[in-house]
Amino acid sequence: MLSANLSAIFYLISGILFILALRGLSSPETSRQGNFFGILGMVIAITVTFLSIGNFSTGFVVVLIFLLIGGLIGAFIAYKIPMTAMPELVAGFHSLVGLAAVFVAISAFLNPEAFNLGSPGNIKLGSLIEMSIGAAVGAITFSGSIIAFLKLQGIMSGSPITFKGQHPLNAIILISIIVITYLLCSTQSSNLFWILLAISFLIGFLLIIPIGGADMPVVISMLNSYSGWAAAGIGFTLENTALIITGALVGSSGAILSYIMCKGMNRSFFNVILGGFGANEQSSSSQNKEQRPVKSGNADDAAFLMKNASSVIIVPGYGMAVAQAQHALREMVDTLKKNDIKVSYAIHPVAGRMPGHMNVLLAEANVPYDEVFELEEINNDFANADVAFVIGANDVTNPVAKTDPQSPIYGMPVLDVEKCKSVLFVKRSLSPGYAGIDNDLFYKENTLMLFADAKKMTEDITKNL
């Protein structure tokens, strides 16, 4: 049996390895090593836990069996999942962390002796507070992530679900969570503990339903952050350094990602959380529905324009993921490169349904990462490029964000696509984007609309090159 001090040191080491795991992600070269550090940290934490309990009886075998079952399921999912489904996968995984936190909290509440927290009905006050916070945040993470998962998977409609009195109701529930936590700590009543869990599940559900599909990057990052805080709460209960460090790391990581995503949409965090964006904008867009002329073309025209270009910038968006067009796109780019045309990719921070979504898809299609650029890196290059190829993106290219203070997306950083000599816009129809506003780019003199499925159009262009 490992002494408590020695195991604490090992937990610290494992926490440091987790920090190094995140540090490795500062560049793709060091990232794989970082992931290895992460795995090592986890192995140390688990081994030390077994050794410090030092009980290798039947229970140990049962633990191993459950560990193995989970591990096999996890490994199977990791190998089978297509890269386009990454947002759903991450949302699903967050829900599991949340639920695991809830289960650990329940277990600690029912059997506090095992964790040195006192006895049932007489749990140490500090531990009970930490436990309640961990359980409540875990429950919110769980039900919120389930809703996010259903929305991303398309099982549930991606449009915001709003109803009258939604915000007051949420406020009442949030306040009652605090009140119940207080009562729970003063009475140690197990009924209150179950009620706390139930309403936390409910509020997680209610918080996410009013948030629309394209705000999912913020939601996923936010749930990522919650799962960290839940882990930290449990870490305080268990007095475990590895959990506290990890919880803090994950919590701040998710918070930073949420911040970056909100900034990419020029919206405040509260604006996103309150939800309903995109639902109430429909009226304003239908008012000015005058027919404006658009130029539309076919794959032949597009191929002609690109063949005569010397540089092409590709702007991918969520539509590319939906159409699974990333491989077809890379084949088109290969053909362009053979003709000595310079090609680069421009990625908007909120393109896709989660932070970095487009980068992963392009990486999957074997696009070298040094051809892929972020908004600030590439925005000045549009003025010098011959062709911009917009595939599956919409609102992030809308020049209205720079020109019309009335527009709901005014002030959002956008890609200066319209500055290119010509713009090719692959889209299925002229329908407005997620924000419910018309894209001025469609009607520009130098824009050629390509009405087709993104994948099919890209393949057709390649044939014509």
Add this chain to the structure above:
Amino acid sequence: MEIDPFIFRLSIFILSIFIGYYVVWSVTPSLHTPLMSVTNAISSVIIVGAIIAGLAGNSDSIFNTSSIFGFLAISLAAINIFGGFLVTQRMLAMYKKKKKDK
């Protein structure tokens, strides 16, 4: 006067938030998806608590309500640990540089 050990844990917590803040800002935006999957995997270190809960039963009764929740939590966390690290590895293996010989 003695300092409550809670304060030490709180110090670790706050300092780790700062470490997280600086480390995560230095993550390149193109790796934000792997960042999410790896943070997901490491937050499953909560399995430590699940193992303690699972092994808490005495040798006569391995399965009581408390330990069953522990066992279930072990499986949930294990899905995340294996799934999270493996999918991250799969993603990171795809990030390649331009071939120099072109």
